[in-house]
Amino acid sequence: MTCVELERSLAEVEDGSRPEQQNHLKTCAKCAALVAELSEIASAAADLRANDEPSPRVWNSIEISLRQEGLIRPQRPRHSLLPSFGSQWGWVRWLAPAAAVLLVTLGIYFRQPSHSTSVARVEVKTPVMDEAKIGGLNDDDLLAEIAEQPAALQAQFTDNLRRVNQYIQDEKSSVDADPNDEDARHSLMEAYQQKAMLFELVLDRSLQ
Amino acid sequence: MSGRTIQFAAVSSAMAVTLLAGTLLAETHKEYRFNVGPKAGLSVNNPYGSVSVKPSNGNIVIIDAVVASDKVEVDNSLVGNRVEVQSHLKAGADAQSGRVDYEIFVPADASITLHSSSGTLHAEKLHGDVTLEGAGATVDVHDVSNAHVHVKTLNGPVTLTNVQNGHVEVDSLSGNVTLNSVTGPLVQVISTSGGISYIGDFGGRGDYRLTSHSGDIEAIVPDTTSFDVNARSVRGEVHDDIHLQPNPHPTFALTEGRAFWGSKGSTSVSSIVVLRSFSGKIHLSEHATKQ
Numbered sequence: 322m323t324c325v326e327l328e329r330s331l332a333e334v335e336d337g338s339r340p341e342q343q344n345h346l347k348t349c350a351k352c353a354a355l356v357a358e359l360s361e362i363a364s365a366a367a368d369l370r371a372n373d374e375p376s377p378r379v380w381n382s383i384e385i386s387l388r389q390e391g392l393i394r395p396q397r398p399r400h401s402l403l404p405s406f407g408s409q410w411g412w413v414r415w416l417a418p419a420a421a422v423l424l425v426t427l428g429i430y431f432r433q434p435s436h437s438t439s440v441a442r443v444e445v446k447t448p449v450m451d452e453a454k455i456g457g458l459n460d461d462d463l464l465a466e467i468a469e470q471p472a473a474l475q476a477q478f479t480d481n482l483r484r485v486n487q488y489i490q491d492e493k494s495s496v497d498a499d500p501n502d503e504d505a506r507h508s509l510m511e512a513y514q515q516k517a518m519l520f521e522l523v524l525d526r527s528l529q
Numbered sequence: 530m531s532g533r534t535i536q537f538a539a540v541s542s543a544m545a546v547t548l549l550a551g552t553l554l555a556e557t558h559k560e561y562r563f564n565v566g567p568k569a570g571l572s573v574n575n576p577y578g579s580v581s582v583k584p585s586n587g588n589i590v591i592i593d594a595v596v597a598s599d600k601v602e603v604d605n606s607l608v609g610n611r612v613e614v615q616s617h618l619k620a621g622a623d624a625q626s627g628r629v630d631y632e633i634f635v636p637a638d639a640s641i642t643l644h645s646s647s648g649t650l651h652a653e654k655l656h657g658d659v660t661l662e663g664a665g666a667t668v669d670v671h672d673v674s675n676a677h678v679h680v681k682t683l684n685g686p687v688t689l690t691n692v693q694n695g696h697v698e699v700d701s702l703s704g705n706v707t708l709n710s711v712t713g714p715l716v717q718v719i720s721t722s723g724g725i726s727y728i729g730d731f732g733g734r735g736d737y738r739l740t741s742h743s744g745d746i747e748a749i750v751p752d753t754t755s756f757d758v759n760a761r762s763v764r765g766e767v768h769d770d771i772h773l774q775p776n777p778h779p780t781f782a783l784t785e786g787r788a789f790w791g792s793k794g795s796t797s798v799s800s801i802v803v804l805r806s807f808s809g810k811i812h813l814s815e816h817a818t819k820q
Contacts, residue, residue, distance in 0.1 A: 481702045
């Protein structure tokens with residue numbers, strides 16, 4: 322079984338429990354990681370309740386509490402590679418799976434045309450707006466992470482961060498102008514995907 | 530020329546030769562071989578330097594590494610049916626002293642995953658899955674078939690040539706992406722500011738989506754191609770040099786010069802093509818097929 326065949330077979334047996342799936346997973350770390358992620362997302366998705374989304378005030382309160390406890394700070398004092406909640410970059414790492422869940426959720430909506438159109442559109446817009454708020458905090462973390470990199474590299478990452486933020490902003494404007502524009506929503510998701518990739522590349526570099 | 534000048538020149542030359550010799554001596558070649566089974570895996574993580582992967586004869590993986598200095602060493606292992614290679618940087622290593630250039634031969638059906646920050650990532654003549662990631666890496670893939678091809682770069686240029694029946698996903702923030710004869714059930718390119726160029730037939734019954742925020746998108750197809758295409762740029766110009774049958778039911782407003790939506794050829798075998806940019810230009814044209 323190849324990686325392609327495994328991915329296709331996951332549509333039928335998603336937990337990778339079939340013997341041929343198991344044989345492939347024993348020798349392919351990439352697919353094993355994929356199946357593990359899918360299991361995590363599936364369990365997390367089961368707990369998602371769109372109507373129970375906390376208000377922005379709740380998030381603000383959490384942020385204030387964390388700042389008071391010193392768990393997050395405006396500037397990180399030194400380069401840390403540990404993915405703990407105690408480091409500022411740790412928050413970014415936890416946002417990566419959150420972003421993945423967001424993208425998967427959006428993807429599910431885009432692939433379910435049978436939903437009532439009006440209901441689906443309202444549901445899609447809500448996580449997009451929340452993600453934009455989360456995205457605003459992340460930039461400082463990324464800039465702190467690249468602060469110890471050579472100047473030329475810092476300039477590259479900073480420039481790309483600026484461009485991808487502009488990308489998100491522009492696509493958000495398109496969605497706001499016409500919330501029924503499915504193509505614009507798709508493009509907004511792609512813009513977020515680009516930003517997630519930028520963080521991934523920074524993370525890869527910081528871990529070397 | 531005074532005697533003192535000649536003496537100075539001689540000493541300088543001797544020092545330069547010594548330094549050059551030292552550099553050459555520090556660079557070493559290493560070769561590793563692993564016997565593997567069918568559909569093996571290869572994973573390479575190389576912070577500085579290039580990685581080139583080509584098909585081998587038989588079920589063997591051969592790794593030829595050129596190591597720049599003793600500031601870096603090559604760690605490798607065979608785990609199950611998977612070969613893992615890591616350039617292990619030691620204290621004080623930088624882009625020069627930590628450089629390793631790999632030339633690797635794998636069975637053609639092997640799946641490969643390559644990471645590099647700065648070197649060229651190259652894969653050719655394979656039919657296993659190909660995953661290439663690197664910040665500034667230049668990516669070059671050609672003659673790959675029946676495989677997933679996933680590429681992620683920050684600003685390195687990406688060139689894919691003759692990829693058939695592929696599941697292709699390219700994400701590049703600011704590097705230009707060039708696809709030459711790339712077909713498959715899914716071909717997707719996303720770029721923030723890089724340009725995207727597609728040259729070739731859109732194949733049959735595939736989904737092609739080329740998206741850039743500010744980069745230009747150029748697609749040149751043969752006049753025998755069948756496809757359904759919609760193109761749209763919010764602020765850029767959109768040009769279409771092909772006579773398309775207009776779509777009577779577009780799902781977005783077709784502003785003149787900003788968007789078009791139509792089909793060409795036989796709809797029963799046509800692919801769906803989406804070209805989208807926010808502020809870049811989009812240009813679709815065709816060339817005559819040689820008889």
